[in-house]
Amino acid sequence: MHPALLLLPLAGCSAGRLTEVTEGDLRHLSGVLTSSSRGIVRAKIPVVEGDGALLVTARIDGPYAVHVRSLTDPDHHEVFRSTDWNDSPYNKTNGGFLSTVASLNWPIAASDEGLAAGDWEVELGVVDESNDYVAQDVAIDVLLKQDGSFDDGVLRVAVVFADGSEDDAEVRDAIDGAKDRWAEIYAGIGIDVLFEPDSAFDGGGLVAPALATEDAYETIAARTGLPHVNLVVSDDIVDFDDAYGIAGDIPGPLVPSTRSAVQISLAEAAGTDGRFSDQDIRILGETMAHESGHFLGLFHPVEGDWQGWDVLDDTPECDSTRSCLDVLGANLMFPVTVCTGGTCMEQDAITDEQRGVTQRYTGVE
Ligand SMILES: [Zn+2]
Structure with a gap:
């Protein structure tokens, strides 16, 4: 086997980079990333000091669908995983459900871990009309607000x-x-x-x-x-x-x-x-x-x-x-x-x- 072939599966595992602009008081990261053949795409979210909350929105054209699979903090600790909520009678967010437009805000509640500065990572899953994971382009937007008070x-x-x-x-x-x-x-x-x-x-x-x-x-x-x-x-x-x-x-x-x-x-x-x-x-x-x-x-x-x-x-x-x-x-x-x-x-x-x-x-x- 040619050694280079061994690197191919790894290529889909690295987190993609988004470009950043400022919109009023919000940081706005965005980009179009392509999922791996196993339907996975990851984006890096560089959280800076003072960022209080973020809102991820992933968009894809039908018949494909996308959802947020997980959100990971800078210590590689998973703070959100869609499978924890998909079959639960308790509702926390729709971000984990498949759609042409999927959004996750973090933190959601006061009991959630807040945004520490460092590289966070969001992982999305992409499926086709048969619910099979596929390689496809996904538009990703992440908005971050510089407001951590949560009082008003x-x-x-x-x-x-x-x-x-x-x-x-x-x-x-x-x-x-x-x-x-x-x-x-x-x-x-x-x-x-x-x-x-x-x-x-x-x-x-x-x-x-x-x-x-x-x-x-x-x-x-x-x-x-x-x-x-x-x-x-x-x-x-x-x-x-x-x-x-x-x-x-x-x-x-x-x-x-x-x-x-x-x-x-x-x-x-x-x-x-x-x-x-x-x-x-x-x-x-x-x-x-x-x-x-x-x-x-x-x-x-x-x-x-x-x-x-x-x-x-x-x-x-x-x-x-x-x-x-x-x-x-x-x-x-x-x-x-x-x-x-x-x-x-x-x-x-x-x-x-x-x-x-x-x-x-x-x-x-
Ligand atoms: Zn209602």
């Missing part, structure tokens, strides 16, 4: 009207009222929501950002720029008739992608009478705060089937409608609106650990 921060939001909804004065008034409610809720967890001037997207019929197929969100995110959460106001959400809103991912990506938005349904918000009551506007604001909460990394404390939970210790665990309503019904991230006889309860409670997750999101600076 600023979230930049761009509200974008689709379906021509900006022409309806009642809709614009309802959105303004809902923004106030959203800002009030986030002020309670030390997040100052800064709204850019509203804008309109010339188009409509947008499908949910969680499906990672809608190119319009990539266009919108490219226009609003880093680091914005794009809140897209639609007449309704295609194929999700009873959804008030849908977030692009948990956590959501800040770089332009088919998942880079939170979508809100006006049809659901206005209800059957098509008008916005004060209660409708309050619930719309709580919906914006809830869906953006997903984007910042929060899961439901309990899923609607009462069979799945977040990983946080201070959101009580429950497993029935009655017990869950009792201990979590007022939480911002409760999976359903709770109404009796036309009156719906306020859902704005956020626990300390939930607050800790939102403050660690790289887009909260």
Whole structure:
């Protein structure tokens, strides 16, 4: 055997280098790397003193899919491994699940190891339509924020009207009222929501950002720029008739992608009478705060089937409608609106650990 052949399998094991630019207060590393024939690609993340959190986003064109397999600290200690979470009833991040767009924020919660200076490494897995690992190009972006306090921060939001909804004065008034409610809720967890001037997207019929197929969100995110959460106001959400809103991912990506938005349904918000009551506007604001909460990394404390939970210790665990309503019904991230006889309860409670997750999101600076 020719000795040189022995080196070939090793070639796919070295960590690829990304190029760095500065975007406002964020460091932005990016590049296109090619996975090995076993579907593995690794990128080096040089964390410097003062970096508080990072957000990795990997993108690939279908029918291929990518996920974050692991994240390793400078001492080669694995702080995240996708297989720990893939079959778990506990939800921590969607970063380990296969998609055309996969994002992992680190640290996620206060209990996670923080970012020490040194070379971190993210490992991605790439598969084809048969779920076989393959060699393929992957676009990788890593954003790092120079903010390690996690006590307070600023979230930049761009509200974008689709379906021509900006022409309806009642809709614009309802959105303004809902923004106030959203800002009030986030002020309670030390997040100052800064709204850019509203804008309109010339188009409509947008499908949910969680499906990672809608190119319009990539266009919108490219226009609003880093680091914005794009809140897209639609007449309704295609194929999700009873959804008030849908977030692009948990956590959501800040770089332009088919998942880079939170979508809100006006049809659901206005209800059957098509008008916005004060209660409708309050619930719309709580919906914006809830869906953006997903984007910042929060899961439901309990899923609607009462069979799945977040990983946080201070959101009580429950497993029935009655017990869950009792201990979590007022939480911002409760999976359903709770109404009796036309009156719906306020859902704005956020626990300390939930607050800790939102403050660690790289887009909260
Ligand atoms: Zn939700």
